[in-house]
Amino acid sequence: MSGYPFAKTGPLKTPVLRDEQIAVALQCQRDRWGANAQCPMCGHAEWIIGRKVVFLESPPTGLLTPATKYAALQVACANCGNTLLVNASIAGVLPEGHRP
Numbered sequence: 001m002s003g004y005p006f007a008k009t010g011p012l013k014t015p016v017l018r019d020e021q022i023a024v025a026l027q028c029q030r031d032r033w034g035a036n037a038q039c040p041m042c043g044h045a046e047w048i049i050g051r052k053v054v055f056l057e058s059p060p061t062g063l064l065t066p067a068t069k070y071a072a073l074q075v076a077c078a079n080c081g082n083t084l085l086v087n088a089s090i091a092g093v094l095p096e097g098h099r100p
């Protein structure tokens with residue numbers, strides 16, 4: 001993979017995961033949570049990976065240490081919408097640079 005790791009769409013260049021990245025995220029979710037992982041809110045076991053990446057930002061801690069952004073995947077329960085955020089690098093979807 002070279003260049004920017006997302007497809008960019010729309011006037012704000014929103015980062016959007018490609019189909020192969022969604023497949024990696026779903027496989028990671030199944031491998032690490034188990035094939036029938038249940039939502040802690042409703043008990044349903046079907047999850048959806050959001051196409052749009054969310055960025056979590058830690059504030060700067062000084063003049064020489066700027067804010068840092070971490071890319072996160074949205075993993076939502078298909079029944080109740082309970083949404084979890086999973087670090088995209090640890091999930092293997094994006095390069096290591098997005099690890100906290």
Ligand SMILES: [Zn+2]
Pocket residue numbers: 039040041042043044077078079080081082
């Ligand atoms: Zn749920």
